[in-house]
Amino acid sequence: MSLREIWSGRRGKRTGAASPTSRSGTGRAGSGPVVQMTGICMDFPGGRALDEVSLTLHAGEVHALMGGNGAGKSTLIKVLTGVHAAADGQIVVDGRSRTFSGPADAESAGVTAAYQETFLCTNLSIGENVMLGHEIRGLLGIDWVRTRQRAGSVLAELGIDDLDPRLPLSGLSPASQQLVSIARAMVSAPRVLVLDEPTSSLEAGETARLFQVLDRLRSQGVAIVFVSHFLEQVYTISDRMTVLRDGRVVGEFLTRQVERAELISTMMGSSLQALQEIGSQRRDHRVEPSDQPWYRAIAVAQQGALEEVDLEIYGGEVVGLAGLRGSGRSTLGRLLSGASRSDSGTVEIGGQAIRLHSPAHGLAHRLAFAGERRRHAGLIEELTVRQNVLLALQAMRGWRTPVARGEVDALLGHLLERLDLDAGAADATVGELSGGNQQKVLLARWLAIRPRLLVLDEPTRSMDVAAKVHVQAQVAALAREGVSVVFISSELDEVVRLSDRIVVLKDREVIGEISNGPGLSVDTIVEMIAADRDEF
Amino acid sequence: MTQTYSRLRAGLGALAHKPYIWGVLGIVALLIVNVTRDPGYLQISVNPANGYLAGNLLDILRESAPIVMISVGMCLVVATSGIDLSVGSVMAVSGAVAMEFLQAASAPQSTMSAAMALLLALTVSSLLGLVNGVLVAYVRLQPFITTLITMLAGRGLAKVITGGQNTSASSDGLAWIANGRVLGFPVVVIIAIALALLIGYLVRRSALGMMIEAIGINETASRMAGIKPHGLLITVYLLSGLLAGVAGVFSTATVMTVDVSNTGYLLELDAILAVVIGGTALSGGKFSLGGAVVGALLITTLDKTVVFLGVPSAATPAFKAVVIIVICLAQSSRVRALFRDRRGPVRMKERVA
Numbered sequence: 001m002s003l004r005e006i007w008s009g010r011r012g013k014r015t016g017a018a019s020p021t022s023r024s025g026t027g028r029a030g031s032g033p034v035v036q037m038t039g040i041c042m043d044f045p046g047g048r049a050l051d052e053v054s055l056t057l058h059a060g061e062v063h064a065l066m067g068g069n070g071a072g073k074s075t076l077i078k079v080l081t082g083v084h085a086a087a088d089g090q091i092v093v094d095g096r097s098r099t100f101s102g103p104a105d106a107e108s109a110g111v112t113a114a115y116q117e118t119f120l121c122t123n124l125s126i127g128e129n130v131m132l133g134h135e136i137r138g139l140l141g142i143d144w145v146r147t148r149q150r151a152g153s154v155l156a157e158l159g160i161d162d163l164d165p166r167l168p169l170s171g172l173s174p175a176s177q178q179l180v181s182i183a184r185a186m187v188s189a190p191r192v193l194v195l196d197e198p199t200s201s202l203e204a205g206e207t208a209r210l211f212q213v214l215d216r217l218r219s220q221g222v223a224i225v226f227v228s229h230f231l232e233q234v235y236t237i238s239d240r241m242t243v244l245r246d247g248r249v250v251g252e253f254l255t256r257q258v259e260r261a262e263l264i265s266t267m268m269g270s271s272l273q274a275l276q277e278i279g280s281q282r283r284d285h286r287v288e289p290s291d292q293p294w295y296r297a298i299a300v301a302q303q304g305a306l307e308e309v310d311l312e313i314y315g316g317e318v319v320g321l322a323g324l325r326g327s328g329r330s331t332l333g334r335l336l337s338g339a340s341r342s343d344s345g346t347v348e349i350g351g352q353a354i355r356l357h358s359p360a361h362g363l364a365h366r367l368a369f370a371g372e373r374r375r376h377a378g379l380i381e382e383l384t385v386r387q388n389v390l391l392a393l394q395a396m397r398g399w400r401t402p403v404a405r406g407e408v409d410a411l412l413g414h415l416l417e418r419l420d421l422d423a424g425a426a427d428a429t430v431g432e433l434s435g436g437n438q439q440k441v442l443l444a445r446w447l448a449i450r451p452r453l454l455v456l457d458e459p460t461r462s463m464d465v466a467a468k469v470h471v472q473a474q475v476a477a478l479a480r481e482g483v484s485v486v487f488i489s490s491e492l493d494e495v496v497r498l499s500d501r502i503v504v505l506k507d508r509e510v511i512g513e514i515s516n517g518p519g520l521s522v523d524t525i526v527e528m529i530a531a532d533r534d535e536f
Numbered sequence: 537m538t539q540t541y542s543r544l545r546a547g548l549g550a551l552a553h554k555p556y557i558w559g560v561l562g563i564v565a566l567l568i569v570n571v572t573r574d575p576g577y578l579q580i581s582v583n584p585a586n587g588y589l590a591g592n593l594l595d596i597l598r599e600s601a602p603i604v605m606i607s608v609g610m611c612l613v614v615a616t617s618g619i620d621l622s623v624g625s626v627m628a629v630s631g632a633v634a635m636e637f638l639q640a641a642s643a644p645q646s647t648m649s650a651a652m653a654l655l656l657a658l659t660v661s662s663l664l665g666l667v668n669g670v671l672v673a674y675v676r677l678q679p680f681i682t683t684l685i686t687m688l689a690g691r692g693l694a695k696v697i698t699g700g701q702n703t704s705a706s707s708d709g710l711a712w713i714a715n716g717r718v719l720g721f722p723v724v725v726i727i728a729i730a731l732a733l734l735i736g737y738l739v740r741r742s743a744l745g746m747m748i749e750a751i752g753i754n755e756t757a758s759r760m761a762g763i764k765p766h767g768l769l770i771t772v773y774l775l776s777g778l779l780a781g782v783a784g785v786f787s788t789a790t791v792m793t794v795d796v797s798n799t800g801y802l803l804e805l806d807a808i809l810a811v812v813i814g815g816t817a818l819s820g821g822k823f824s825l826g827g828a829v830v831g832a833l834l835i836t837t838l839d840k841t842v843v844f845l846g847v848p849s850a851a852t853p854a855f856k857a858v859v860i861i862v863i864c865l866a867q868s869s870r871v872r873a874l875f876r877d878r879r880g881p882v883r884m885k886e887r888v889a
Binding site: 358369379392394395396401403 | 743744750756757758759760762764822
């Protein structure tokens with residue numbers, strides 16, 4: 001029995017509409033769109049977030065919403081799911097004009113969002129998470145047996161019945177938790193399912209599994225809104241796409257009819273050329289290891305996270321760390337900068353042996369680490385941009401000698417201009433900024449101490465292409481100025497574009513080191529990682 | 537004329553945006569209530585015999601001095617997302633040390649003995665603060681548990697020091713601190729104001745304040761930025777202990793007797809309330825020392841008002857609770873939003889995506 005059949009009775013009563021689209025999804029041609037948003041406008045204190053935006057969703061299709069950060073994707077989704085009320089415009093669901101008073105209202109109209117796995121309760125069981133708020137009630141309160149059965153049937157419906165509803169959620173990988181959150185959204189049998197960046201923390205195999213589930217939902221006639229920065233995933237899964245830029249719709253395509261290059265240039269216009277420029281710039285400034293490396297890590301290791309690694313770093317060199325998540329690449333970055341203490345091994349700076357024991361110690365040697373968890377272990381969100389930028393420099397100087405106001409202003413002016421941040425943002429709270437701008441603030445903090453070594457762990461994660469280009473341009477510029485950069489990224493094309501030398505890691509070990517050159521491509525690294533597997 | 541007026545307006549406007557404006561308004565409201573009861577309530581008179589200033593306002597200031605001290609210390613601890621429950625007990629320990637020393641001293645009336653007693657009391661109090669700091673920073677015990685232990689142990693320690701007695705002593709030096717006047721103005725008030733200003737200056741003119749806020753908001757991120765939280769944590773707990781020691785001397789020296797069961801009893805709760813009224817969130821982060829001082833003044837004013845109005849002593853705690861709840865509600869952004877909604881639709885405030 002399908003979800004749709006289980007619930008069709010209930011919806012039939014509620015909407016009074018004709019029977020819903022059949023599960024094969026063939027109703028697309030016959031019936032009208034499930035959702036039609038027209039002329040949606042929305043204002044935020046910062047300006048207009050959405051300007052006359054239209055979006056049409058059909059049953060049984062995956063509709064990709066494309067655009068850079070700040071293009072208005074999130075806002076549009078929030079209007080669609082009832083989180084925000086639009087200032088102007090119309091939302092028609094199943095031929096009826098609606099105004100949603102809140103997410104619950106949107107849900108009862110059949111529009112639901114699957115939130116990211118972070119919104120689940122890790123202390124509850126899988127089944128409890130799926131059914132949270134939809135528990136089946138019997139005479140004596142919640143009927144746990146039937147509730148668990150429903151959870152089981154919802155999971156089965158999605159083809160993920162290998163997840164036992166009775167097990168705790170905390171035991172699941174982020175990928176499986178993502179699936180649970182989709183199951184949670186499917187409990188109310190929505191006509192429209194919204195997925196905002198569902199794959200941002202998933203590995204390739206996990207993404208494939210998610211797509212199987214989406215395929216299944218599509219064939220059941222659910223309209224899926226899919227937001228992702230990963231172009232290839234969009235091409236794999238989506239049928240149609242709407243492209244937003246600066247709060248306006250700049251294109252609507254059938255996925256199979258639009259070329260990648262055309263899509264990219266629609267999304268961001270001039271950024272493509274900029275990336276090519278960075279690549280050629282870096283090629284012109286390749287650093288060939290010569291003289292003595294100023295920095296040398298000797299047999300640094302961390303138990304359970306990284307086997308012993310030796311690494312030499314030269315001035316003005318970009319060293320890329322390539323490998324999957326969990327390969328030890330972040331650990332290596334942390335050990336190099338003192339962000340984590342190594343269990344064994346030493347670091348030699350200018351020939352002097354040092355055991356780095358804390359971030360503060362690394363800082364004293366002007367080694368900086370910008371980690372991937374910006375919100376958790378990077379920025380202090382409630383402090384201002386000014387204070388956040390100042391923090392490391394101030395920590396380096398000690399609390400007794402505050403950096404003079406004039407010096408701060410000069411420094412801040414220079415950094416904000418360099419990183420292309422609005423000078424007026426200096427006194428804004430960091431938590432209010434977009435992800436891309438937060439990354440810039442973090443970068444500014446480390447530039448303020450004039451680092452000798454800057455370790456960047458996933459600096460472009462969940463950023464739009466324009467912001468990614470900007471970060472990469474900064475890395476290239478820093479290397480030109482003689483700063484050594486250790487660049488860690490899941491996006492191998494970035495690593496290949498920027499690095500002079502690439503260290504490949506796998507299963508907590510360095511499996512090779514390659515000097516970058518014309519013959520090197522993303523495939524070389526992928527093959528290296530894959531080939532290594534065959535040996536075992 | 538217009539210029540002074542506009543400057544005054546700007547000043548008042550800035551005050552209106554301070555988190556402790558509701559505390560200030562609360563004090564004003566209580567004083568107004570008292571004035572309606574007795575029009576001469578705010579009067580300050582000069583005693584012609586000795587030039588002392590006298591009046592209800594001065595009484596309030598004098599009584600608030602110990603609470604101001606512990607509130608300032610508490611404010612810094614709370615800013616690091618900690619709490620210091622031991623301040624009341626530390627007050628008793630400090631008083632016990634000072635009184636015991638003076639009672640045993642060969643020349644209790646000498647300035648030297650008074651200075652020694654003071655120094656000893658403050659040293660012991662600081663040590664207790666240091667113990668808190670070390671346990672929180674290095675052993676990573678929960679601040680609540682750590683200071684709960686020192687709170688219980690401190691009261692016990694005070695009793696051990698005095699052998700369970702309420703020790704009395706006499707020392708002109710200490711008595712001068714508690715009851716003396718400079719230019720007719722109480723010495724305790726001068727010391728309390730000076731210490732509060734000194735600490736405020738130290739914290740805000742150095743980078744200490746920013747760093748304390750940073751570790752209070754997100755310790756991991758602060759550590760990654762190169763801040764060393766250990767030293768900061770120890771500093772704030774030590775400072776809190778030291779200030780509690782000062783408060784202990786203030787409150788025992790007025791009567792030159794330490795009451796080991798009652799000196800500082802439950803005052804940690806007053807200090808916590810003062811900090812909250814001052815607009816510092818218990819979750820840590822942004823703090824306002826000025827707010828903590830306002831909070832301490834409000835609590836003393838409230839205590840005085842209760843007595844002045846003749847509220848039956850059984851009903852006193854309830855009366856206090858009502859006033860404090862009203863102020864906390866007025867501060868709550870949620871409650872304020874509720875009232876704003878009544879007046880008309882608000883524009884949705886949202887992070888810029």
